[in-house]
Amino acid sequence: MKKFAQEYTLSNGKKLVLRTPQLGDEQGLIDQMKIVDKETKFLARGEGEFNFTLEQEREFISACLDDENRFFLVAEIESKIVGNCSVGLISSNKRYLHRASMGIAICKNYWNNGIGTRMMNECINWCKSQGLEQLELEVVTENSRAIPVYEKLGFKIYGTKKHAMKYAEGTYADEFFMILFLNE
Numbered sequence: 001m002k003k004f005a006q007e008y009t010l011s012n013g014k015k016l017v018l019r020t021p022q023l024g025d026e027q028g029l030i031d032q033m034k035i036v037d038k039e040t041k042f043l044a045r046g047e048g049e050f051n052f053t054l055e056q057e058r059e060f061i062s063a064c065l066d067d068e069n070r071f072f073l074v075a076e077i078e079s080k081i082v083g084n085c086s087v088g089l090i091s092s093n094k095r096y097l098h099r100a101s102m103g104i105a106i107c108k109n110y111w112n113n114g115i116g117t118r119m120m121n122e123c124i125n126w127c128k129s130q131g132l133e134q135l136e137l138e139v140v141t142e143n144s145r146a147i148p149v150y151e152k153l154g155f156k157i158y159g160t161k162k163h164a165m166k167y168a169e170g171t172y173a174d175e176f177f178m179i180l181f182l183n184e
């Protein structure tokens, strides 16, 4: 994976570091993912479902670092991981090599400080540097915080997947399929 590290000053004056993860980040990443899974119903996992051990997380980071077709960023504030995002090819089959997909999750305490927009922009830059043609994502139709961020960056809705998620209490969530065309 291409290495990346950049510092930004947020509107609240705090320093944000966006960087590719490294070995040693496993506990910080596990903690951050457990927090966001608990804070939002818009992610793929519910509370308590993420149960990687330190060793498994270390192997995951190591595999990402070796993967040329993936770009993975952590957001760090005051040396604490508060967010992560990941973008990669949807498939290594030749017919899909123009398409990437991404996911992003930031801890609630840090929402609405411009972190998500900055992370998304770096993912878009990576896609462009790879010569990719389209960046895709799926988002719960009720995720009224995320959708405007994606639209601001140029993503458009191209379809709806009915009942994409089923919650423990038996209700469903639909998802929009959104695409950003990178050469437009």
Ligand SMILES: CC(C)(COP(=O)(O)OP(=O)(O)OC[C@H]1O[C@@H](n2cnc3c(N)ncnc32)[C@H](O)[C@@H]1OP(=O)(O)O)[C@@H](O)C(=O)NCCC(=O)NCCS
Residues within 6 Å of the ligand: 036, 040, 042, 043, 104, 105, 106, 107, 110, 111, 112, 113, 114, 115, 116, 117, 118, 137, 138, 139, 140, 143, 144, 145, 146, 148, 149, 152
């Ligand atoms: C969605 C998410 C990544 C956005 O990240 P963020 O750091 O909060 O986003 P930013 O601060 O860059 O941008 C937030 C924008 O939403 C706007 N906003 C703030 N509160 C809002 C609200 N209640 N409803 C709609 N928009 C809102 C802000 O004004 C800002 O727009 P602006 O840049 O034009 O001023 C983050 O909220 C998150 O991780 N949520 C939980 C996990 C999740 O839903 N992930 C996406 C799964 S597809």
